[in-house]
Amino acid sequence: MAKTRQRGKTVNDRDPFGLGREERILQSKVREVFTPHQPIDQIGLLFGREKEVQKLVENVNTPGQHVLLFGDRGVGKSSLANVARFILLNNGRRQGFVKRCDSEDTFETIVQAPLRAIGADLQLETVAKGRRRSRDIGVEKGVVARFGRSSEIVETFKASGTLSPSIVAEALQALSGLLVVDEADAIAKPKDKRKLAELIKHLSDNGSPFKIMVVGIAETGDELTAAHPSVERCLKETHLNRMSSDELLEIILNGSEKLELKFTRGASRAIVRLSSGYPYFTHLLSLKCAEEAIAGGYKEISMEDLEFALQAAVEEAEGALKRRYNDGIRSSGTDLYRVILMAAATIGQGEFSAQGLREAITAITGETISQGSLNNYFKRLVSTDGSTVLRRVGKGFYRFEDPRMLSYVRIANAMLEENDEGQGVS
Ligand SMILES: Nc1ncnc2c1ncn2[C@@H]1O[C@H](COP(=O)(O)OP(=O)(O)OP(=O)(O)O)[C@@H](O)[C@H]1O
Numbered sequence: 001m002a003k004t005r006q007r008g009k010t011v012n013d014r015d016p017f018g019l020g021r022e023e024r025i026l027q028s029k030v031r032e033v034f035t036p037h038q039p040i041d042q043i044g045l046l047f048g049r050e051k052e053v054q055k056l057v058e059n060v061n062t063p064g065q066h067v068l069l070f071g072d073r074g075v076g077k078s079s080l081a082n083v084a085r086f087i088l089l090n091n092g093r094r095q096g097f098v099k100r101c102d103s104e105d106t107f108e109t110i111v112q113a114p115l116r117a118i119g120a121d122l123q124l125e126t127v128a129k130g131r132r133r134s135r136d137i138g139v140e141k142g143v144v145a146r147f148g149r150s151s152e153i154v155e156t157f158k159a160s161g162t163l164s165p166s167i168v169a170e171a172l173q174a175l176s177g178l179l180v181v182d183e184a185d186a187i188a189k190p191k192d193k194r195k196l197a198e199l200i201k202h203l204s205d206n207g208s209p210f211k212i213m214v215v216g217i218a219e220t221g222d223e224l225t226a227a228h229p230s231v232e233r234c235l236k237e238t239h240l241n242r243m244s245s246d247e248l249l250e251i252i253l254n255g256s257e258k259l260e261l262k263f264t265r266g267a268s269r270a271i272v273r274l275s276s277g278y279p280y281f282t283h284l285l286s287l288k289c290a291e292e293a294i295a296g297g298y299k300e301i302s303m304e305d306l307e308f309a310l311q312a313a314v315e316e317a318e319g320a321l322k323r324r325y326n327d328g329i330r331s332s333g334t335d336l337y338r339v340i341l342m343a344a345a346t347i348g349q350g351e352f353s354a355q356g357l358r359e360a361i362t363a364i365t366g367e368t369i370s371q372g373s374l375n376n377y378f379k380r381l382v383s384t385d386g387s388t389v390l391r392r393v394g395k396g397f398y399r400f401e402d403p404r405m406l407s408y409v410r411i412a413n414a415m416l417e418e419n420d421e422g423q424g425v426s
């Protein structure tokens with residue numbers, strides 16, 4: 001560790017915009033190896049998850065079965081779905097469709113692409129036929145105007161809100177295809193989730209080769225199907241857990257080999273520990289360490305390099321995490337909001353009691369804090385509507401609203417453990 005490095009000095013007076021640094025990083029392709037901001041889309045970059053891939057593939061290949069893949073935010077659902085889809089498309093023997101949902105999506109927009117693929121534009125419904133009155137009667141939001149033979153006659157179609165699952169199932173009946181409905185948790189209306197579940201039921205009952213994979217954040221599978229009871233038999237659930245330390249370590253080892261870098265044992269173990277099972281943080285921390293090494297022209301990444309990279313990782317972390325954390329700790333008068341979150345992060349994943357939290361705070365500050373005083377801080381930190389860093393789950397019991405926040409708090413506060421230091425191995 002005796003080497004002296006100019007960490008963070010790759011942007012200097014001679015290159016104020018860091019163009020040289022950026023060029024070296026781009027050439028190394030490090031951002032294609034460590035990809036915190038996008039799901040994996042190559043089989044070779046997906047680590048662990050062998051059983052889950054196998055189960056998804058088996059279920060989709062079984063007549064009458066469809067699949068539901070769910071778990072916490074950021075555990076790797078889209079990555080797994082991507083790789084399973086790739087295998088299931090079987091060199092073009094199935095036609096693939098991916099729909100990433102947002103709050104505007106409805107049942108109709110979800111099934112649009114496969115319907116189009118078979119030439120069925122069931123979404124268009126004639127609502128008016130008449131003479132063109134103005135020049136700009138072209139395509140408006142949600143309304144499509146079509147011109148007939150005479151340019152004077154115009155037919156107006158409207159996106160129908162009443163497509164029935166059984167009609168869609170009939171239309172797709174013979175198509176050998178796979179539709180991945182990702183981010184299904186974002187579908188705003190339960191009615192649309194239920195219709196999707198009904199479509200799955202019809203496809204299954206009809207023995208159609210058209211398969212659906214529903215993917216989303218949920219604690220239980222029925223959250224994504226709006227608790228449609230009769231779909232359970234044909235919709236096989238896969239719950240995705242956080243990744244193991246060995247699997248996360250593989251991400252670092254594989255990446256460092258590709259980039260011809262070496263993470264010391266201490267640094268790679270600390271990254272794994274800080275990640276708490278979330279591959280997102282493993283990619284983010286490894287990326288920031290590797291970028292600095294590539295820019296600085298060194299090969300070995302040590303604990304000091306990791307410590308330096310933590311700040312860059314915090315700055316680059318997902319906006320929602322950053323915002324919620326900063327809203328929680330912002331205060332001109334006291335540092336205790338930050339200390340409370342650090343204390344919660346020392347307790348670990350899952351629920352904790354107010355008593356346990358007070359003890360953890362005392363372990364950090366050396367001072368006791370009364371329940372009354374803690375309750376005052378909780379006014380900003382705790383809610384039950386998802387708007388704060390912590391959620392009240394029961395009387396006197398709490399957890400982080402976003403389970404990834406535990407890692408973020410540790411990274412933001414450089415909570416590296418004493419025994420993270422170690423000798424170099426790779
Ligand atoms: N098995 C894996 N091996 C290596 N990296 C992975 C694996 N699974 C996920 N990742 C990486 O972890 C991060 C999060 O993955 P992904 O986007 O698939 O999670 P997600 O559960 O779909 O997240 P969200 O809940 O936000 O939709 C990405 O950087 C991705 O590249």
Ligand SMILES: [Mg+2]
Nearest residue numbers: 077078079183
């Ligand atoms: Mg996803």
